[in-house]
Amino acid sequence: MLTSAGPDPITMLVPDFPFSYDGWLRHPAGLGVLPPERAGTPVAVVGGGMAGMTAAHELMRLGLRPVVYEAEQLGGRMRSVPFPGRPECVAEMGAMRFPVSARSLFHYIELLGLATSPFPNPLAPSTPSTLIDLGGERHTARTARELPDVYQEVAVAWEKALRERAELATVRDAIQRRDVETLKLVWNRLVREFDDQSFYGFLATSSSFQSFRHREIFGQVGFGAGGWDTDFPNSVLEILRVVYTEADDNHVAIAGGSQRLPRGLWEHRAESCAHWPAGTSLSSLHGGSPRPRVRGVARDGEGFVVTDAEGRRDRFASVVYTPHVWTLLNRVECDPSLLSAPLWTAVERTHYMGASKLFVLADRPFWLDPDPRTGRPVMSMTLTDRMPRGVYLFDDGPDRPGVMCLSYTWNDDSAKMATLSAAERLEVLLEKLAAIYPGVDIRSHVVGEPLTITWENEPHFMGAFKSNLPGQYRYQRRLFTQFMQRGLPGAERGFFLCGDDVSWTAGFAEGAVTTALNAVWGVVEQRGGATHPDKPGPGDLSDALAPVELPYDA
Known part of the structure; x- marks a missing residue:
């Protein structure tokens, strides 16, 4: 039996080829x-x-x-572009967040002595505030428990689908114990069962996701790193590998x-x-x-x-x-x-997903200013069904410039950006964000020109990832x-x-x-x-x- 002794934390021990790199x-x-x-x-x-x-x-x-x-x-695609005149501030055009379960990657991070910090994912413990904007309704929360009941229902539905149809508990336990025999026994069966199933098809045929509203909310918001709907056409096997290995959560950024x-x-x-x-x-x-x-x-x-x-x-x-x-x-x-x-x-x-990003430098992390009406930050990490889709905010102290990723999009949402110049993208995004944050003058804090990328237009990449x-x-x-x-x-x-x-x-x-x-x-x-x-x-x-x-x- 190919089993290593002793419990280990969850790692990216991928079930298709569970070699302990x-x-x-x-x-x-x-x-x-x-x-x-x-x-x-x-x-x-x-x-x-x-x-x-x-x-x-x-x-x-x-x-x-x-x-x-x-x-x-x-x-x-580990491309960190410094802002002109402020080389200490970078726009992460490609890879920007890394799961702590990626232990082989961390071998090299530790070899070089690179510092890391928690990444501001939606509702992550280190994220000061998250705003979800769907269908014109906005909800601000520090933790998932502060969101309306329907979001809790979606979270439960996702967990139930994984446990009932994809043996989440069994697979994660096998990964943690590095029990290769059990891991391959279960996964090989799931490959045969789900190879022809899309992610959306998996949800739509799960008893816990019979409501279209639940599927829509899950696609827009998701859990861990955010929404999943741009992955809906992909094989559900792609998603299960990520979820089993906790690659969708508990991310860090590399300092600098x-x-x-x-x-x-x-x-x-x-x-x-x-x-x-x-x-x-x-x-x-x-x-x-x-x-x-x-x-x-x-x-x-x-x-x-x-x-x-x-x-x-x-x-x-x-x-x-x-x-x-x-x-x-x-x-x-x-x-x-x-x-x-x-x-x-x-x-x-081979099929590649597209992706676009737009970054701006802000004079300071103004988004942490308290709103006098609510006491919450005036702006939050944002998930929206509008054109920006994902907004991420990075600061290095109150008296230093802040970096804003005003849009992080995938596939069809990336295509909406592809024909626009950097200046045109910025104008469109500021207009959309003004509707989400009325009264917050983002433009007044922007310093210099935006930095942007569309990976499917990059000649030596032609996509963000497979x-x-x-x-x-x-x-x-x-x-x-x-x-x-x-x-x-x-x-x-x-x-x-x-x-x-x-x-x-x-x-x-x-x-x-x-x-x-x-x-x-x-x-x-x-x-x-x-x-x-x-x-x-x-x-x-x-x-x-x-x-x-x-x-x-x-």
Whole structure:
């Protein structure tokens, strides 16, 4: 029975492949050992986001020479943009909140000594006030108990649906105890039952959610990080993974911006590396800058030729590819033999969610001023069915500027923003917020120009993150298990996909980290290395942990 002793806190031990990456990272023997003659062997790492920096950092520590290629800037979707003239104030354009259950991610946060603070999610203990604006009715609350009864009914309905139909208690208990046998037994059955079910279909067929009003409120407000309705078309399996692992709640922010994490790994001077002297960093191996974007990847016998944007061609035995997989279709000239036909189909069928944000700098955190009529803050973290959808407020003290995320939207709501300039977006949002907060002059506190992004319009991303539609489990399984190349002919090995869209929890940096570690294991195994016998890696346990395979002809 694959069970570890002792109760643990809930972690992002994803039931499809419940490998304890955090335990592997903590093992004193490290992630493996390579034959001495492999020392210094170059490995191409395409993409400088969290997956790329994780893979490059660990490959360097193993004694290989990672060669990082980056199309824009180190960080990927961990993009923290400073406001002009106030570099200490940043707009988190991509990843901005991280669940404490993401223990593999926190391995690197702690390695770099980065400080964190509670993220101001709706109704979170650290959030001073939350305002819910639905159908023209507004309710302000500090805790969920202060909301009208219908919100309590929705919360109970969601909990009941999870417990009755998705075995929430059993799965969470198995995750906490790291009882892999029970976890896979239950989850494999649920995959077979719900692969074709959308999130909305799951709600609509649950006895506790027979009321459309309850489904509407849940979609607009949700719990934990906020509303869920933009996820309604997606597979319910996507949602269950997040809920089981408590990835939807108890979030923290990284002080100074999330981009400090991947950039920190780039600059980090490792104390101990195989082959490389103490104090070696990724930056020092690259002369301070990564290579430019990759223009083409082609197989060359049992190796690869990588061509960058400046026309330089280099040969590698292994390539770790971390960007969104869609970039293989239209941003990189690819040899068709790079992947098998079923894998190319999985790449083509990948579905990305759109997302837009708009930030402004405020002269001070005026939203904390008490309303003389109610005694509450004049403005709150806001969930609304109007165009802003989500408003987040960040302060670093009463005498310092504050940062306002005036809108955080997804999918169709993001599309409403896509054709507007930054200035036009700001005007529309201020108009909508004036109706929610009459008498609050937000504009008078805005300093400088807004900062904004629409991720589906970003050429090297084309979306915020992947989210599988009903029936796409088989495609996701192909992409995730692609790192398991043991036994394949040499001419079919060596190209490793990773990144959060290859993971089972797309949109979470934890998935970027863990799939990068899968790729590291794959490179080590391909180059004749091995993990420590007392601490096998993910590929070593693939037979026991592999995601359930659904029939193709049924």
